[in-house]
Amino acid sequence: MESSHAILLILSFIIPLFIFIIKLLKSKKPKLPPGPKSWPIVGNIPEMLTNKPTFRWIQNIMDDLDTEIACIRLGNIHVILVTSPSIAREFLMKQDAIFASRPLNWSSKYVSLGYLTATIAPFGEQWKKMKRVMVEELLSPKRHQWLHDRRVDEADNLVRYVYNQIKNGNGLVDLRHVGQHYVGNLIRRLLFNKRYFSNGSEDGGPGVEELEYVKALFVVLKHVFAFAISDYLPWLRWLDFEGHKKIIKEATSTIRKYHDPIIEERIHQWKNGTRIHQEDWLDVLIALKDANNNPCLTPEEIKxxxxxxxxGAIDNPYNNVEWVLSEMMNQPEILQKAIEELDSVIGKERLVQESDISKLNYVKACIREGFRLHPIADFNVPHVSMEDTVVANYFIPKGSHILVRRQGIGRNPRVWKEPLKFKPERHLKKDGCRVSLAEPNLELFTFGTGRRNCPAVTLGSTMTIMLLARLVHGFTWIPPPNEPIIDLSELERGTTKAKPLIALGKPRLPVEVYHQIN
Incomplete structure (x- = not known):
């Protein structure tokens, strides 16, 4: 009896001690980032469906919680949202190896013909192969210089088109339309060495084919990572909620209608020997050989x-320049500073050239401020965690989707003073060093960083700077009649301008400069 009492007495001490230790260990385990309570199985999808657009619902969640990192659950996937540069650096730089994958969803799989591409493919050998092709073959400094004249041609065509619109019309120019088709023309020249799929228009603008094509590009861009329900609840895919699959299929079919015949004909030319010289990116992709002298890429990989x-190329340059010009017209002193810099560097007897870019610090500061305040989309392309880890003292489960909120970072009041004010001077270097559009510290989101950074930093920077510089240096811009200021409202369902920028333009250089390119 005495021994049993002794055992009970010992257990009465050990059991509470054991429970205390377990609770202590549990209390030290990091928790998920803060976020709304979720339902079984579906998570926060009911709230997402009743609070469209999704990115504004997410903005409100983070504002209400006053947090720079949050977690929502969509189906069984944890979606981690970040608005802090320091936390973003922890995800995309310090622990980059863990977060170097991409989501597996129907849209990205369909558009990429089964994850064959550099940006959309999940982490693995296919991604490494295509990233290497992009960095070493298409976007190397040597290739950039090789295609210099094509870029100059399209910058000249930009000025020609705007000049003709002003001279042949009432002076009003849709600068969103101009920017979108400048980018579309330029990418087609680099890829296929052609501006138009057919004849285009006589004034240098797009034809019917280019209008249809560019419209389809924006549809795919809008829907490929669009919080589609079936991406989080795959068993509902057959229902095609909101017509998501139908929209993606139709837009992708339109783009391939223009691409695929060109690609297939060019592959045939290389096979039968009627083409032996590389003229553009398509030729480079077709001519690549592996160690056994066989084609490095399949036709599906090329397509x-x-x-x-x-x-990927169509959105950022036009959106940035449209916003920057809008802000400049509402603050004429900023526009005047940019004009004075351009006139000082270039003069008025010629057009801006790429060789001038290094000296255009104020113009580049304006562009950086545009990226900070008005990104094309609130989220970067999602990253996926390949293992459990801890970031900012929060538990991040394997399979989590990481979304850095571009606008949240750019407008973070803990990082930026007067975050809603367009103020290019904040990007100028005190020591007079050159301004770059790249932002490795992620205090604003331009081209990203880490393994999944955009490899087209040089090309993207050049396109954007030349678009803004040619428009500001070549023409005077003021708001349209009866509109004293430009409306800076955003779309309710996006971060682009609610209304296209339509401005009254006038040539500001000697007429001979325009006649040279005409």
Whole structure:
């Protein structure tokens, strides 16, 4: 009896001690980032469906919680949202190896013909192969210089088109339309060495084919990572909620209608020996050989990578320049500073050239401020965690989707003073050093960083700077009649301008400069 009492007495001490230790260990385990409570199985999808657009619902969640990192659950996937540069650096730089994959969803698989491309493919050998092709073959400094004249031609065509619109019309120019088709023309010249799929228009603008094509690019861009329900609840895919699959299929079919015949004919030319010299990116992709002198890329890989390039290139330059010009026209003193810099560097007897870019620090500061305040989309392309880890003292489960909120970072009041004010001077270097559009510290989101950074930093920077510089240096811009200021409202369902920028333009250089390119 005495021994049993002794055992009970010992257990009465050990059991509470054991429970205390377990609770202590549990209390030290990091928790998920803060976020709304979720339902079984579906997570926060009911709230997402009743609070469209999704990115504004997410903005409100983070504002209400006053947090720079949050977690929502969509189906069984944890979606981690970040608005802090320091936390973003932890995800995309410090622990980059863990977060170097991409989501597996129907849209990205369909557009990329089964994850064959550099941006959309999940982490693995296919991604490494295509990233290497992009960095070493298409976007190397040597290739950039090789295609210099094509870029100059399209910058000249930009000025020609705007000049003709002003001279042949009432002076009003749709600068969104101009920017979108400048980018579309330029990418087609680099890929296929052609501006138009057919004849285009006589004034240098797009034809019917280019209008249809560019419209389809934006549809794919909008829907490929669009919080589609079936991406989080795959068993509902057959229902095609909101017509998501139908929209993607139709837009992708339109793009391939223009791409695929060109690609297939060019492959045939290389096979039968009627083409032996490389003229553009398509030739480079077809001519690549492996160690056994066999084609390095399949026709499907070439088609999917070209699709990705065109979709990925179309949005940032036009959106940035449209916003920057809008802000400049509402603050004429900023526009005047940019004009004075351009006139000082270039003068008025010629057009801006790429060789001038290094000296245009104020113009580049304006562009950086545009990226900070008005990104093309609130989220970067999602990253996926390949293992459990801890970031910012929060538990991040394997399979989590990481979304860095571009606008959240750019407008973070803990990082930026007067975050809603367009103020290019904040990007100028005190020591007078050159301004770059790249942002490795992620205090604003331009081209990203880490393994999944955009490899087209040089090309993207050049396109954007030349678009803004040619428009500001070549023409005077003021708001349209009866509109004293430009409306800076955003779309309710996006971060682009609610209304296209339509401005009254007038040539500001000697007429001989325009006649040279005409």
């Amino acid at each position: 999917s990578q070209i699709m990705e390039i065109t979709v």
